[in-house]
Amino acid sequence: MDEDLPLPEETEGAGSKPRPVAVVNEDRMRQDAPDGAEARGPGKEPPSSDEGASRSKDRSRLRRRRLLLFLVVVIALLGAGGGAWWYFYARLYTSTDDAFIDARIVRIAPQEPGRLVDVPIDSNTSVKPGQLLARIDPAAAKASYDQASAALSGAKAGVQSAAAHLEEAKAAIAQSESAYEAARITAENDQRTLDRLQGLKKSSGNTAVSQQQFDDARTRASSAKADAARAKTAVASAKASADAATAGVASANAQLKQAKAALEAAQVTLDHLTIRAPMAGQIVQLNVNQGSYVQPGEQIMALVPDHVFITANFKETELARIHPGDPVSIHVDAYPGVDFHGKVLSIQRGSGEAFQLLPPQNATGNYVKVVQRVPVRISIEGPDLSKYVLGPGMSVVPTVRVGQ
Numbered sequence: 001m002d003e004d005l006p007l008p009e010e011t012e013g014a015g016s017k018p019r020p021v022a023v024v025n026e027d028r029m030r031q032d033a034p035d036g037a038e039a040r041g042p043g044k045e046p047p048s049s050d051e052g053a054s055r056s057k058d059r060s061r062l063r064r065r066r067l068l069l070f071l072v073v074v075i076a077l078l079g080a081g082g083g084a085w086w087y088f089y090a091r092l093y094t095s096t097d098d099a100f101i102d103a104r105i106v107r108i109a110p111q112e113p114g115r116l117v118d119v120p121i122d123s124n125t126s127v128k129p130g131q132l133l134a135r136i137d138p139a140a141a142k143a144s145y146d147q148a149s150a151a152l153s154g155a156k157a158g159v160q161s162a163a164a165h166l167e168e169a170k171a172a173i174a175q176s177e178s179a180y181e182a183a184r185i186t187a188e189n190d191q192r193t194l195d196r197l198q199g200l201k202k203s204s205g206n207t208a209v210s211q212q213q214f215d216d217a218r219t220r221a222s223s224a225k226a227d228a229a230r231a232k233t234a235v236a237s238a239k240a241s242a243d244a245a246t247a248g249v250a251s252a253n254a255q256l257k258q259a260k261a262a263l264e265a266a267q268v269t270l271d272h273l274t275i276r277a278p279m280a281g282q283i284v285q286l287n288v289n290q291g292s293y294v295q296p297g298e299q300i301m302a303l304v305p306d307h308v309f310i311t312a313n314f315k316e317t318e319l320a321r322i323h324p325g326d327p328v329s330i331h332v333d334a335y336p337g338v339d340f341h342g343k344v345l346s347i348q349r350g351s352g353e354a355f356q357l358l359p360p361q362n363a364t365g366n367y368v369k370v371v372q373r374v375p376v377r378i379s380i381e382g383p384d385l386s387k388y389v390l391g392p393g394m395s396v397v398p399t400v401r402v403g404q
Contacts (some may be wrong), residue, residue, distance in 0.1 A: 007063050023196040056141060095399035098373060099312035101332075101380075103392045106279070106303040110294045112136060112273040123286040127303070134288070134300065136273040145266035148259065155252065162245065162252035169242035176238040180231030187224035193217050264267035281305040282391075308380060308390050309345065311351060312398045313373035321402040322347065331397040335388060342379040344400060350374070 008329055114136035121133055131378040197217045277283075294300055310330065314322065322344060330340035351372035378398050380390070 008286075013092045026296065040158060092402060093399050094314070094318050094402055095397055096312055096314050096318075097395075097397050098314075099310055099378075099398050101308050101390055101392055101394040101396060102311040102377075103304055103308045105392060106281070106305065107299050108133060108301045108303055109137060109297050109299050110134075110275060110298055112141070112269055113295050114140075114273060114293070116288060116290055116292050116294060117291050119286075119288060121283055121286070123284060123301075127281065127283055127285045129277055129279050131277045132274065133277055133283070134275040135277075136294065138273045141266065141270045141273055145263070145270050148263040148266040152256070152259035152263050153232050155256040159249070159252040159256050160246040166242065166245035166249050169238065169245040172237040173235065173242050176231065176234040180228065180235050182230035183224065183231040187221065187228040190217070190221035190224040193221070279303070279305050294310060304391055308385070308392070310342070310378040310380060310396055310398055312376045312378055312396075314376050316372045316374055318349065319347060319374055319376075322376060322400055323402075327401045329399045329401070330378070330380060331399070332388075332390070333395040333397075334390075338383070338388070340380055340382065340396075342398075345377040345379050348375040348377075 090228040116134055118132075118135040118139045121127060121131075127133070281303045284302050284304055285299075288294060292300075310328075324344050324346055326344045328344060330341045330342055332338065332340055351374050353372060378400075
């Protein structure tokens with residue numbers, strides 16, 4: 001091999017001493033030797049096992065130091081990055097993925113029973129306020145309305161008749177009072193005549209007043225007194241008739257009010273047979289068709305209003321930083337490339353669990369503290385919501401800008 005051949009002496013530079021060929025070959029063998037072992041040169045003994053183990057430990061210790069230094073640098077960089085993230089983002093924003101789009105859904109149900117004769121809309125149809133949704137057969141309700149209308153006409157006629165009777169009774173009272181007044185005056189006059197004749201008879205005997213004249217005067221006085229009594233009775237009877245006529249008028253007016261109420265009830269029933277949209281929105285869950293028989297309170301469709309909002313369930317530990325009016329950026333899963341925005345409207349007083357059908361009773365059994373979530377209502381103010389399909393239950397991630 002080349003190592004056995006004599007080589008010229010190598011020099012390291014000007015003024016350096018020449019190195020023997022054997023030394024050069026020994027250096028080359030050391031460089032090519034594997035870790036933990038030295039090349040054997042001419043005239044050298046192999047290294048001992050203690051020296052190899054010591055060198056191996058030194059190299060392992062050096063590698064551990066380098067790894068530890070690397071880890072320290074990485075941890076320092078991560079800490080600096082986390083601190084910067086908290087300072088520039090975390091302390092200014094808070095978000096949750098426990099949020100969804102919500103709305104005040106209107107459950108459409110009839111108020112009167114009957115068979116549907118018209119259902120002009122379909123599911124997922126947008127409607128305007130007052131638009132016709134369904135119509136129930138109005139035949140029976142129309143007959144009831146006509147009957148109530150006829151009863152109202154009869155009640156009005158009854159009121160007019162009672163009023164006429166009252167007027168007649170009042171006229172009879174006036175007439176009887178006039179007759180009574182005339183009879184009373186006549187009776188008083190005849191009584192005075194009788195008293196005068198009686199006085200003359202006592203003073204002069206039968207010479208001034210005959211017995212016939214006295215008897216005639218007494219008869220006339222008695223008759224006039226009786227006529228006055230009958231006239232007074234007629235006045236009382238006329239007043240009683242007037243009272244009865246007044247009661248008749250009151251009864252007729254009551255019947256008139258009852259007839260009006262019956263007509264109004266018939267009109268309300270007739271109006272309830274026509275079901276219209278209470279607000280603008282979209283019809284969903286339409287489960288009836290023309291010819292279906294419906295009952296009062298039975299849900300036949302639902303209306304999702306155009307105005308929607310977000311219900312976000314934030315942790316109770318985050319509420320101290322959230323206030324009504326805080327701006328919110330909204331990410332909707334259905335539209336990942338659209339930036340929606342809104343603001344905090346209100347914060348519910350109480351966690352969601354407190355309003356369950358069976359709220360938790362922590363006074364019984366073992367208690368484990370769990371961070372509760374509180375609903376926060378958030379508005380959606382842009383962009384133009386009419387361009388997007390947003391409905392209850394859709395997932396969103398709101399991010400609230402806090403620390404304003």
